Amino acid sequence: MNLPIRMIIAGLLLTPLTLVDTAAAAESVDSKPNVVIMIADDVSWNDFGCYGNPAARTPHIDALASQGLRFTEAFLTASSCSPSRASIITGRYPHNLGRAAELHEPIAANLAWFPTVLRQSGYYTALVGKNHMTPEPPAVGQSKPAKPWDLVDPGVTPDNHGAEARWTATIKNRPKDKPFFCWFASLDAHRNWDADNEWVEQKYGPKHQPEDVIVPPFLADEPATRQDLASYYNEVTRFDYFVGEVTQTLASEGELDNTLILVLADNGRPFPRAKTRLHDSGMKTALVAHWPKGIAGEGVTTSSLVSVIDIAPTVIEVAGAEIPETIQGVSMTPIFGDPQSTIRRFAFSEHNWHDFEAHGRSVRDGQFLYIRNSRPELAWQGPADSVRSPSHQTLRRLRDGEKLSDAQADVFLEPRPVEELYKTEDDPNQLNNLAFAPEYKQVKSRLSKVLDQWTDETGDAVPEELTPDYFDRETGDSLKLGKGQKRKRGTPPGGPKDAIHIHRPGPR
Template identity: 25%
Template sequence: MKLKSVSLFILAISLFSNQVQAAEKQQDPKPNILIILCDDLGYGDLECYGHPHIKTPHLNQLASQGMRLTDCYASAPVCSPSRAGLLTGRTPNRLGVYDWIPEGHPMHLKREETTIAQLLQQAGYDTAHVGKWHCNGLFNSSKQPQPGDHGFRHWFSTQNNAIPTHENPVNFVRNGEPVGEIEGFSCQIVVDEGIQWLTEKRDKQKPFFLHVCFHEPHERVASPPQLVEQYLNRSIYEDQAQYFANVANMDAAVGRLMKTLDEQQLSENTFVFFTSDNGPETLNRYGKGSRRSWGSPGVLRGMKLQIYEGGIRVPGILRWPGHITPGQKNTTPVCSVDLLPTLCALAAVSLPDERPLDGANLLPLFSGKPIQRTTPLFWNYYRANSTPRVAMREGDWKVVAHWSGPEGILPLGNNVNSISQQFIKNAKLTKFEIYNLKQDISEQHNLAWQEPDRLKELKQKLVEKYAAVQKEGPVWDTSDYEQEREKRLFPQKTKQ
């Protein structure tokens, strides 16, 4: 009798195991993920976003195959914070990445932060980062975490910009080994590496996460002569033609990447997101040798470094065959901090619960349902070129706030230091402005006086959010960096 019971038990276990295996086979494989991030690409810089001269046929095609986002935001109006926010799903001031990170600076994306790459790697994904990193000051050093420490098994990166320009850069590092000078233009070099990884180096038994970070069209701009020639008759100056050609060259690089997905039969199961890290650079801000920042915010107010729309609203294109209906235009506000919760849901990965997240899962958007946000979209940049330093968007409404810290950027010195951190950690919000972005995309009509009740509600939410983020942000010990900087700037003074 006992033998019969054991046999029946074994048979039941066997049948259950077969059913589980059959169910797993019927499930769709986990999708591959490709994130493409440009540097300083403006909201109005693409043909599919209305640029009158720049031709971007490959991104036009990508938009026609998926969803073009009209209200897509970067997590900050400046480079390093924006990248850190994208990787973690957290507004950058929580992380202590308050500004762009100079070489040698102690500020960095801390090891204890959880990134998209780490979560996907733990879920069985192969991962790679190619292009601009800019999430630490001590690049390729054991003193700070590198791309490999944040979940990227393969990395081919630079600390900040391509040096000396986009042409023939000398500062790429591959998995800890400096590469030296590479002939060609940065975006094509980055895509070469991405294509080689996709076709030869990745583990093809696993789904992949590839993060492509172009240096284009950040200064110092350099573009292929044959492309520049095509834009000379559409430009006022050759420097403007250089910028137009720079965006066109980036578009061509995207086209090569999409072609590779097709050739490798990967397109149908790959989620693609294309965007920019912030708005367009202001012309001549860098001075001599960098006069090619002819980016456009389109109809938006402001540029890079501002928390008005031109500094934070950027192009956004999504493609996921079979899940996103082709040819859509979507006006729902989304942000790069939404990527982590979205990709976790997409790959069936549990969200990290040790720290507050600021993003939301975008998957409902693809089936026409509303996004369930638990916290409004939020931005804070202490060195903003706009007088307001803090902003929040909820629905169609945006509130921006001035602060009690210095109005200009010069009193705070060059980047995050002991002085600026006092204001970052303690400054209060003062004057407020509110805008209805559905009716006033260019933020020309401050409705604070006409909408006192709405102002009161938005102000309260913004003050509460700002206080929570301000409290969480760490303080960096910048004393050594400040001393070294002073020695470089004032060598005679330090000798005395």
């Protein structure tokens, strides 16, 4: 098992490598900081130990949090793999990315990626693991965008389909004369559960047991669901193990103090009422920052509101480079110096096509979550892989037997409310919709106006023709096409207003 950070550093002091490592650390004192982002796939914010889950084992992420900065109000812009990653890499809202607002689609060619900015500033840049971010080919007469990566490695090995096995080798084999940026993207915890078959107890400890998992109120507390969650927890723990390996490697290379580490996830767990949802179970993310040279204090928690589009300007500022005008986020560095600092009042999120037709928007102010749904006639049952899961099919069986609780029934609800409002501190699972409560009329009106302003200033829209369903909403099976038919793509949400050329961030 990997050791917590304090023990890693203490152990290094007792080895013959001490003189080499100390010299390397001293040499890097005046150099630009390195940056390592480790991003989990499909993990909800509260499925790390340091965020309150006593069952999912994440000792290495917990150790980073105990030595660094833990964000409690960090939010994604999309609870959908490629739109979320594209949003992070460009520092822009999904509808401002062109077709990339929807799953599996490319990012508009005119937009800057922050790894490109780092590479042009002298950084060695590497992507190892899940990519899922592609640029659109440049238009006729438009120059080809600069290369963002020196190294791209899918990272999958025969004994590790989580794509983490070559993370540490990437750090060790990097050019030693440059600062480095590594985007380490795990495939854990994306379905299907390969960690169960690749489990190494000497590394990861014992497998999680179904009787120990935490079953959220919108899932059924039945054996199939508990086993589903246990397998999911195994993938979370495997991701954590490799976070520890990277940390240990940075320490042994003498680079830990001079490296900004960020740990987060791209969207919520692949279970009903999580992934693709605008509620916290889908859109809130864990975000742990560790950087001894750049973050004041240890084991600090901040409730300052941040969006993942704030990562790009943060990293660029830390690297001493110029922030492109296309970036809509705002740097988090004031929070690194003072966890009480405020960099934004609002965080916005989107629900666009991910296997199924959808158009939803939300705004948070740190106290309330306001949601607006432009397709209320359609259920928000979750993506196709979640629909095919034992957890969803168990709920479906209970539904047919009229045995669902209100929280569980929300998975199948249609029509849905056009508006939802939640006081998140009092209602962490967002089960009590206050949108039509008289005492919250002013709150709803205020946040509705903020969302209107953001929609207008950033060029969002509800196209007449959205991309339709590709899968069956009951079974998750792919919808069959007639002979000669092709899958249709509708107009992306930013298309009607040419939002790829709008760089205004809206209210923040």
